[in-house]
Amino acid sequence: MADNDAPAAAPKKSKLKLILLLTTVVVLAIGLSIAGTLWFLNGADDDVEMPVEAAEVVFEPSQYYVIDKPLVATLKSEGRQRYVQVHIALEATDSVALDAANKHLPLLRSRLLSVLGSKSFQEIQTVAGRDQLIGDLLTTVNQVLEREGEPPVQSILFRNYVLQ
Known part of the structure; x- marks a missing residue:
């Protein structure tokens, strides 16, 4: 124990x-x-409102209006007479803009020829010069269409571009 x-x-x-x-x-x-x-x-x-659903982006294919007759203008040059011949097409996603361009084609051609004639040969001989020319032509077309109360086009495309 x-x-x-x-x-x-x-x-x-x-x-x-x-x-x-x-x-x-x-x-x-x-x-x-x-x-x-x-x-x-x-x-x-x-x-801050948070979007409930993101807006769906709808793809709209481009439409084109081809100006049949080429634009031919005399260029400024030192001592020689030079020419430019341009075949262009207008691009837009809205067919109303292209219909308006067709409707106002005589005015558009006149303004586009004025822009082409104001350029020098050396200026539009380079790639950068051609790009600047496209920008100037697009601005001119959209100014004419805006003045007429029509929607603008998106871009101008060169189908053929000849310098002589």
């Missing part, structure tokens, strides 16, 4: 309390992060 006199061993602490404490802390952290996120998003600018 002497063995019974030894002090009783302390009971081992249960890990159940530790697991419950850690689970509670993790659940509380997740709940606070969700609450903080919702509060932050609701507190953002309410004036």
